[in-house]
Amino acid sequence: MSPRVPPQSVEAEQAVLGGMMLAPDSYAAIAGVLSESDFYRRDHRTIFRAIAELAATGKPFDAVTLGEWFEARGKAELVAGGAYLIELASTTPSAANIRAYAGIVRDKAALRQLIEVGTKIVNNGFAPDGQDAGQLLSDAIGELMRLHQTSDSCEFTGKQAMNMAWEEVVRAYENGGALPGITTGLPSYDEITGGLHDGDLVVIGARPAMGKTALMGTLVEAAAMAGRRPGVFSAEQPATQLGLRRIAAESGVSAARVRAGKFEEDDWAKLNAGMGSAKARDMWIYDRSAVTLDELVTVARKWKHQHNIGCLFLDYAQRVTVPRTDRTTEVATVARGLKNLARDLNIPVVALAQVVKGVDSRDDKRPKAGDLANSDELTREADQIVMLYRPAVHDPRAPVTLAELWIEKNRHGPIGVRKVAFSPATMKFSDASQPRPESF
Known part of the structure; x- marks a missing residue:
């Protein structure tokens, strides 16, 4: 049985290199799609590197200048003394389809990477x-998830960044002011x-008994109703x-009555309706009291790959463990891991977090961002x-239904406070009816 040849397309590689020599302006677009390692043949990898080096210094990269580059480095034999460079330029009819050829080269490279990763996993x-x-x-x-990512480049010019930003502006306008997130x-x-x-990465902090888990439940249900298929890690x-x-x-029946089984005959219809609507929404839950960061990342990636989850929720950050680290390092590692996970999977990650006990001894018991515990x-x-x-947790005169969301950090806009309503019976949050206060 003859050995299998790795996936490749020599013709597509030749068309890309010859096309860039014919149309130097096409290099910028191709450099954003391909890298040196994407070419299968050694001589093609070296030619691409030569083009990149010449382009970086503002020099032309035709058959003559490329030949001089190889000659100066004692590598002329790779291109047959320059004859192969002339052949590439002369046999490529045009650069019109260079992007399509680059796509073929990238696809073959991805297949080789898949084989390499698969072999490593087996070994x-x-x-x-x-x-x-x-x-x-x-x-x-x-x-495997990194192979699955489809981002073409991590490097952009200022002009490219502005063009992408403008596309977002146009898309927002065409959406008619619809919510971007x-x-x-x-x-x-x-x-x-x-x-x-x-x-x-969204962090929701509070002292115990404030309703963090209930607030997370409201956000989870809203995401599920919007079709964004949430994943939930429940360590609490x-x-x-x-x-x-x-x-x-969902039913509007008191949670205490649901747990105790103390409800009226007509509550059954409400419970059945609530059960039906909740079950109809896609959602995945991971129930473990001391989940490790590696475990969380593994499961989240699996959910993304198998179920295409659109958001992730964690209750709560300080319960995630990182073996063989001190407490402060542990929480710091978890924070970075959660942010990296949000970027890698391109989904929002919402993590509940505990607040230090010292908040309770202050006159103003509203927590601030700096009160997050351990990190x-x-x-x-x-x-x-x-x-x-x-407020009702500390002040019996305050309405039990009043809750405040203090937005301490917001990379997408202003900070401020929003008053919302909380139902202690059903443990559900909703918008408050009173006017919203001004941002602070």
Whole structure:
């Protein structure tokens, strides 16, 4: 049995190189799609590198200048003393289809990378070298996800960045002012933040008993209703309790009565309707009290690959563990990992976070971004930081239904405070009826 030849297209590689020699202006577009390693043949990789070096210094890259480049480096034999360069330029009819040829070259390179990753996964399975199966699986999924990403380039000119920004402006105008991100189900909050944005890390902080999990539930349901297929990591509460909360919120029947089974005959219809609407929405839940960061990343990548989740929620950040690190380093590592995950999967990641106990001893018990427990890294990495406060927790004279969302950080716009309504019975948040206060 003859050995299999890796995927390649010599003709497409020749057409790309010859096309750039014929039309130097096409180099910028091709350089954003292809890299030196995408070419299969060694001589083609070196020719592409020569073109890149000459272009970087503003020099032309025709058969003559490229021949001089190879001669100066003692590599003329790679291009037959320059004859192969002349052949490339003379046999390429035009550069009209150079982008299509570049796509073929990139596709063949991706197939070779897939073979390489697959071979590595197989070899690691046979010889794990001390790594456990969970770590190997996480690494494998990560490498496959990176292959799956379709971004053409990480490098842009200022003009390209402005053109992409202008496209966003036009798209926003054509959407007629529609929300750019995922709705939270709280229009007044969406108004100031634009919703939950792909690639963002959103941190929601509060002291215990303020309703962090209930607020997350409101955001999860809103995302699910919008068809964004949320994934939920629940380190704080079992999946069954989350299900009971969903039934109460959807049916309008008190959560306490649902848990105790103390409801009237006519409540059954409400419960059945709530159950039906909640079950109809796609959602994935991972229920583990001490999930590791590697475990979280592995499962999230799997959900993205298998179910195309559109957002991720975590209850809560300080419960995620990183083995063999101190507490501050652990939370800092988790913060960076969550931000990287949001960028890699291009989805919003919403993480609940605990606030330091010292807040309770202050006269003004409203928490600030600097009160997040154990880590300044959460503050630095987050794109949005929201602090939840319910005055009635500390002041019995305050309405039990009043809640405040203090937007302490917002990379997409202003900061400010929004008052929302909280239903203690169903543990559901909604927009408050009173006028919104001014931003601070």
